[in-house]
Amino acid sequence: MVIFLQNLVNALQWGSFYALIALGYSMVYSILMLFNFAHGDIFMVGAYIGFGVSVGLIGLAHSGLLPMPHWLILVLTILVSMFLTSFVGMIVERVGYRPLRNAPRASAAITGLMIGIILETGNLILLGARRVSFPSLIETATYDVGGVILTNKKIMIVGVSLLLSLALHQFVRRTKWGMAMRAMAFDSVVVPLMGVPLNTMAALTFAIGSALAAAAGILFGVAYPVLDPYMGIVFGWKAFVAAILGGRGSILGATLAGFLLGFTEIFVAMVFPSTLRDLIAYSIILLILTFRPHGFFGEPYSARLRL
Amino acid sequence: MRKGLLPGIFVLAVVMSFAPSGPLQAAQTIKIGINAPLTGDIPKVGEGTKFAAQMWLEDVKKAGGITVGKRKIPVELVLEDNESKAESAVKVATKMITEDDVLVMIGPQASKQAVPAGGIANNYKTPMISPWSTNPDTTKDRPYVFRACFLDPFQGPVLANFITSEFKFTKAAVLYDVASDYPKGLAEFFKQAWEKLHGKGSVVAYESFTTKDTDFSSQLTKIINSGAQVLFTPQYYNEVALIVQQAHQLGWKKPIVGSDSWGSAELVNLCGKDCYGDFFSTHYAAAGAKGATKAFIDRYKAKYGYVPDDVAALTWDSMNLAQTAIRNTGGLTGDLKKDRENVRNALARIKKFKGITGEMTFSGTGDPSKCAVIVKISDKGEFTFFKSVCP
Structure with missing residues (x-):
C-alpha cells in the first residue's frame, strides 16, 4: 500500500510535466489545426531561459543590489521565463507557421520538426554540449507521511501545474479572448469573417502554449536539475500523445491525459520490469485510442465541416 | 647533372660513414613512440600524455639514459598527433614503426584509436602499451599489445x-x-x-x-x-x-x-x-595521494599548473613499464626486430611493478592484474583516495 501511494505521488509529479506541455499542443491544434512539433523544444528553451533568469537573479540577490529570498527568486524566475518564452513561441509562429497558413498540413508539420532541430542545435552551439546544472532555488524538505515520502518540490510542482491548468481553463471559459479562441476552434473559416483576427489569435495561442511549456521547463529544472539541449524531444512526443489522448482542444482533457500518461508509465514500471516500461505503457495508450480514437473529450471530426 | 653530383657524393659519404656501424652499434639511442590525441575531440587527454612523457624523459636524461645491461643508452621520444581519429592513429602507428624505428609505442589512449592501432603494432611485432584503453578488444589475441589500466x-x-x-x-x-x-x-x-x-x-x-x-x-x-x-x-x-x-x-x-x-x-x-x-x-585518486603518486602529482602541478588526471598518471606508469621492460632485457642487440621481441617478452613477465596508479603484474598477456582505487567523494566535493581493492 505504501509502495502504491508512493508511486501515486511519483506519478503526480511526472504527469504534471506531460499535462503542462500537452496543453500547448492541444491549444495550437484546436485553433490552427496543426501540431506544433517544435513544442517539446520550446519546453527545452523555456528551461534554459529559466536557468539564465534564475542565475541572473541569484547573482543580483547575492551581490546585495537587490536582496531577496530564494522562494521569491523562484516565483520571479517562473513569471519572467514564461513571459520571455511566450515571445519565442510567437516568433516561431510568425517565422515558421504564418507563411504556411494556406500550405498543406504536411509542410507545417515538417516546419515544426525543422524549427525543433534549429532550436536544439542553436542551443548546442550557444552553450556547448556540456550539461547545465539548474540552480537549486529551494532547499529540499522531505516529509514522511506514514511511509510515503513527499518533498516540498513535489508538492509545488503538482500544485503549480494544476493551478496553471485551472487558470487557463478559466481564461478560455470566462474572457472575451477565450471566447474568441473557442469560436475559432469551432470554425476557423467563418469566425475570422466575423472580425476575429486570425493572426492575433494564432500568436496568442502560441504565446500561452509556450509560456506553459516554460513553466514546465522550470519545474522540470527544479526536480531534475540537469539540462541538455535534447531534453525536449522525448517530452514533446509523449506530451503529443497526451494531447491526442485528451481530445482535440480540451484543456481538461489534455491535463487529465498528461497525468494519466504519467500514471501509466510509473505504474507499469512498478508492476513489470522497468525495461519494458515504455513498451507496455504505450501499448496501453494505443489500446485506449483504439476504443476512443478522439480521446477522452474530443468530438468526432466528421461532425465538422473541415478535416 | 653536374649540379647534382656534389651533394650526391656528400650524401653517399654520409651514408657510407654510418653503414659499417652494423648491428652491434645500432642501439645508440632508444626511440619511444608517443601516439597521442594532441588535437581533435580530447586534446586535454593528449596534453596529459605529452606532459607526463616529457616529465619522464627529463628524469631519464638526468640519469644519462636507460641502463641496459652494462650500458646507459640515451632515449629519444617520437611524439605524433593522432587527431583523436582511428585512421590517423593507424597512420601514426605505421609511420612510427616502419620509418622512425621506435622500439616501443606508448598510446593511443582512447579505445577508439587503441583498438585499430593495436592491430598495426601487433602485425609489425612492435610492443605497444595503451595507458588508458579499457576495452577488452585492444589486447585480445594480440601478444604485442599491452595496457596499463584495468578492464571493464x-x-x-x-x-x-x-x-x-x-x-x-x-x-x-x-x-x-x-x-x-x-x-x-x-x-x-x-x-x-x-x-x-x-x-x-x-x-x-x-x-x-x-x-x-x-x-x-x-x-x-x-x-x-x-x-x-x-x-x-x-x-x-x-x-x-x-x-x-x-x-x-x-x-x-x-x-x-x-x-x-x-x-x-x-x-x-x-x-x-x-x-x-x-x-x-x-584508476587513481589525486586528492589524498601518498608516496610516489603524491610526488608525481606535486611535480606535475608545479610544472604545468594543474592536477594531473588519470590519463597523465597512467601514461607515466606506461613509460616506466617500458623502461623496466627494456632494462629487463639485459641488453639490446641492435637488431630492432629481435629487440622488439625481447622487450615484448620482458613486458609480459613484469611482476609487481610499482606504478603510481597501483601495483601491476603481467602474466603472459597484455592485461595487467592491478588494483582499482576506491574514491570517496569528500564533504568538500573532492575525490579522495579511500582504499585500493585488488582482484
Missing part, C-alpha cells in the same frame, strides 16, 4: 568485494541504463560477482532505464522497498546526479556506489551535496 569486466567484482568487506552488506540493488553498453556490461558483471559472494537472489532489485530518461522514481521506489543495503549504479556523471538526488528525495539514506564513469569534475557540479560521501572505483 574487472570493476564489477572489485566493487562487489569492496562493498562486502567494507560494509558487510549482503543485499544490493542495481540501477543501470539498459540501452548503453558500458553500464549494461558493468551491471551484469557486478550482479554475477555479488551473487557469487552472497548467493542467488542477493541482488534484491535489478532495475533499468533507457538513455535520456530523467525520472527514476518508480525504479527507486522499488529499490528502496526491496530492502537493499546499497545501490550500485554504473552510470555517467550526468545521470548519476539525477539518480542520487532522486534517491535521497525518496528517502534513501544508504550508500550509493559507482564506477569509473563517475570520475569527472562535472559530477560534483551537477550533483552537489547529494553525492558527498558516496564511493566509486577508478
Whole structure:
C-alpha cells in the first residue's frame, strides 16, 4: 500500500510535466489545426531561459543590489521565463507557421520538426554540449507521511501545474479572448469573417502554449536539475500523445491525459520490469485510442465541416 | 647533372660513414613512440600524455639514459598527433614503426584509436602499451599489445568485494541504463560477482532505464522497498546526479556506489551535496595521494599548473613499464626486430611493478592484474583516495 501511494505521488509529479506541455499542443491544434512539433523544444528553451533568469537573479540577490529570498527568486524566475518564452513561441509562429497558413498540413508539420532541430542545435552551439546544472532555488524538505515520502518540490510542482491548468481553463471559459479562441476552434473559416483576427489569435495561442511549456521547463529544472539541449524531444512526443489522448482542444482533457500518461508509465514500471516500461505503457495508450480514437473529450471530426 | 653530383657524393659519404656501424652499434639511442590525441575531440587527454612523457624523459636524461645491461643508452621520444581519429592513429602507428624505428609505442589512449592501432603494432611485432584503453578488444589475441589500466569486466567484482568487506552488506540493488553498453556490461558483471559472494537472489532489485530518461522514481521506489543495503549504479556523471538526488528525495539514506564513469569534475557540479560521501572505483585518486603518486602529482602541478588526471598518471606508469621492460632485457642487440621481441617478452613477465596508479603484474598477456582505487567523494566535493581493492 505504501509502495502504491508512493508511486501515486511519483506519478503526480511526472504527469504534471506531460499535462503542462500537452496543453500547448492541444491549444495550437484546436485553433490552427496543426501540431506544433517544435513544442517539446520550446519546453527545452523555456528551461534554459529559466536557468539564465534564475542565475541572473541569484547573482543580483547575492551581490546585495537587490536582496531577496530564494522562494521569491523562484516565483520571479517562473513569471519572467514564461513571459520571455511566450515571445519565442510567437516568433516561431510568425517565422515558421504564418507563411504556411494556406500550405498543406504536411509542410507545417515538417516546419515544426525543422524549427525543433534549429532550436536544439542553436542551443548546442550557444552553450556547448556540456550539461547545465539548474540552480537549486529551494532547499529540499522531505516529509514522511506514514511511509510515503513527499518533498516540498513535489508538492509545488503538482500544485503549480494544476493551478496553471485551472487558470487557463478559466481564461478560455470566462474572457472575451477565450471566447474568441473557442469560436475559432469551432470554425476557423467563418469566425475570422466575423472580425476575429486570425493572426492575433494564432500568436496568442502560441504565446500561452509556450509560456506553459516554460513553466514546465522550470519545474522540470527544479526536480531534475540537469539540462541538455535534447531534453525536449522525448517530452514533446509523449506530451503529443497526451494531447491526442485528451481530445482535440480540451484543456481538461489534455491535463487529465498528461497525468494519466504519467500514471501509466510509473505504474507499469512498478508492476513489470522497468525495461519494458515504455513498451507496455504505450501499448496501453494505443489500446485506449483504439476504443476512443478522439480521446477522452474530443468530438468526432466528421461532425465538422473541415478535416 | 653536374649540379647534382656534389651533394650526391656528400650524401653517399654520409651514408657510407654510418653503414659499417652494423648491428652491434645500432642501439645508440632508444626511440619511444608517443601516439597521442594532441588535437581533435580530447586534446586535454593528449596534453596529459605529452606532459607526463616529457616529465619522464627529463628524469631519464638526468640519469644519462636507460641502463641496459652494462650500458646507459640515451632515449629519444617520437611524439605524433593522432587527431583523436582511428585512421590517423593507424597512420601514426605505421609511420612510427616502419620509418622512425621506435622500439616501443606508448598510446593511443582512447579505445577508439587503441583498438585499430593495436592491430598495426601487433602485425609489425612492435610492443605497444595503451595507458588508458579499457576495452577488452585492444589486447585480445594480440601478444604485442599491452595496457596499463584495468578492464571493464574487472570493476564489477572489485566493487562487489569492496562493498562486502567494507560494509558487510549482503543485499544490493542495481540501477543501470539498459540501452548503453558500458553500464549494461558493468551491471551484469557486478550482479554475477555479488551473487557469487552472497548467493542467488542477493541482488534484491535489478532495475533499468533507457538513455535520456530523467525520472527514476518508480525504479527507486522499488529499490528502496526491496530492502537493499546499497545501490550500485554504473552510470555517467550526468545521470548519476539525477539518480542520487532522486534517491535521497525518496528517502534513501544508504550508500550509493559507482564506477569509473563517475570520475569527472562535472559530477560534483551537477550533483552537489547529494553525492558527498558516496564511493566509486577508478584508476587513481589525486586528492589524498601518498608516496610516489603524491610526488608525481606535486611535480606535475608545479610544472604545468594543474592536477594531473588519470590519463597523465597512467601514461607515466606506461613509460616506466617500458623502461623496466627494456632494462629487463639485459641488453639490446641492435637488431630492432629481435629487440622488439625481447622487450615484448620482458613486458609480459613484469611482476609487481610499482606504478603510481597501483601495483601491476603481467602474466603472459597484455592485461595487467592491478588494483582499482576506491574514491570517496569528500564533504568538500573532492575525490579522495579511500582504499585500493585488488582482484
